[in-house]
Amino acid sequence: MQGTSPSPAATGSRPATRSLEIAGQLRTAVMEGDDARLTRLLSDLLRIKGLTKGQRVGLQLRTIMSLVQSLRTAALNDELTGLLNRRGFMQVGTRLLDLAARDDQTVHLIYLRLDHVQWLKDATGRIASDVLLRRVGNFMRDLFPSYGVYEVLGRLSGHEFAVLTPVGENAALDVIRQRARCPEGLGDLSALPLTLAVARFDPACPPAIGELLRNAIQAVDAVEPVNAMASPGLAPQPGMTLC
Numbered sequence: 001m002q003g004t005s006p007s008p009a010a011t012g013s014r015p016a017t018r019s020l021e022i023a024g025q026l027r028t029a030v031m032e033g034d035d036a037r038l039t040r041l042l043s044d045l046l047r048i049k050g051l052t053k054g055q056r057v058g059l060q061l062r063t064i065m066s067l068v069q070s071l072r073t074a075a076l077n078d079e080l081t082g083l084l085n086r087r088g089f090m091q092v093g094t095r096l097l098d099l100a101a102r103d104d105q106t107v108h109l110i111y112l113r114l115d116h117v118q119w120l121k122d123a124t125g126r127i128a129s130d131v132l133l134r135r136v137g138n139f140m141r142d143l144f145p146s147y148g149v150y151e152v153l154g155r156l157s158g159h160e161f162a163v164l165t166p167v168g169e170n171a172a173l174d175v176i177r178q179r180a181r182c183p184e185g186l187g188d189l190s191a192l193p194l195t196l197a198v199a200r201f202d203p204a205c206p207p208a209i210g211e212l213l214r215n216a217i218q219a220v221d222a223v224e225p226v227n228a229m230a231s232p233g234l235a236p237q238p239g240m241t242l243c
Contacts, residue, residue, distance in 0.1 A: 019059050023066035030071065078155040080130060081137030089154025093164050093209045096152055100166060100203055107201040108171030109209075111216035112136075112161040112194050136161060136194075144170060162213065164201075171198050195220050 022045060029038040045063060048056050076088030084092060093109075100107045114136060133155075140153050144163055147153045152164040165171055173196050197219035199212050207215075 019062035020066050022063045023070060026063070026067045027070045027074070030067075031074070078137075081134055081155050083137050083140065083161070084152065084154040086154065086156045089152060089156060089162060090209055093152045093154070096150070096164055096166075097201055097206065097209055097212075100201060101206040104203045105166055106168070106203065107164055107166045108168065109199045109201065109212045109216050110163040110165065110171055110173075110176070111197050111199070111213065111220055112140075112163075113196075113220055114159040114161070114194055133158075143176060156213075162216070164209075171200075173198060 022041065026038065026041050028034075029041060045060055048059065051059065076084055076091065078085040078088075083089075097107060099105075114133070137153075137155065140161060140163065141147060144151045144153060144165060146165075146167070147163075150166055151170070154162050156162055163170075169175060176196065197216045199216040199219065201207065201212055
C-alpha cells in the first residue's frame with residue numbers, strides 16, 4: 001500500500017487522528033523494511049502545508065511519539081499470539097516480582113510447553129500450526145483474565161508459554177485442567193499436548209525471574225509429556241520455593 005501525502009484540510013481538522021494514521025504508515029514501512037516508502041512518508045511529514053508553524057511542529061511531534069510507542073510495543077509483544085514475547089515477559093515480569101518482593105507477596109510462575117510442535121507443523125502445515133498457537137494464546141487469556149493488570153502472560157519461544165500470577169488458586173494445575181476441559185469457543189484445543197509445571201516465588205528469598213523460569217523448565221523436563229487439557233489423571237506439580 002502506497003503512502004499518501006497528508007492533506008492540509010484533513011490534517012488541520014483532526015491532527016491527533018492524522019498523526020496516528022501517519023505513524024501507522026511509518027511503522028508498517030519500518031517493519032517491512034521499505035526504505036523508499038519510509039523516506040517518502042518522512043518527507044511528506046516534513047512538508048505539511050496549510051498549518052501554522054506551531055501546528056505543524058505539534059503534529060510532527062505527535063506522529064513521531066506515536067511511532068516510537070508502537071515500535072516499543074512491537075518490540076515486547078509476540079505478533080502471532082498477541083502475548084508478550086520473551087523479552088517483554090522478562091521485562092514486565094521483573095517489575096511484577098520487584099513489587100511482590102516489596103509487598104511480601106507470593107507469586108507463581110506457570111510454565112506451559114506445547115509438545116510435538118514440529119510434528120504438528122509437518123502434519124498440518126504452517127498456517128494450521130499458527131492457528132493452534134493463536135488458540136493457546138486465547139486459551140491463556142481465558143484462564144487468566146487479569147492479564148495486563150496483575151498477571152503477566154508470555155510466549156517465550158515457538159512452543160513455550162509462561163504466566164506470572166499472584167493468585168494462588170490460578171496456579172493450581174488441577175484447577176487449570178478442570179477449567180481447560182471444555183474451553184469455550186476454542187474448538188479442538190482440548191486435544192493439544194501441553195506439559196505444565198509451577199514454580200513459586202518466595203518474597204523472603206526472592207529469585208530473579210530467569211532463575212524462577214529455569215526451575216520451572218527443569219520441573220517440566222522431569223515429567224512425561226501429558227495432555228494437560230484432556231488427561232483426567234494429571235496431578236498438579238508441587239510449587240517450588242527457590243531459596
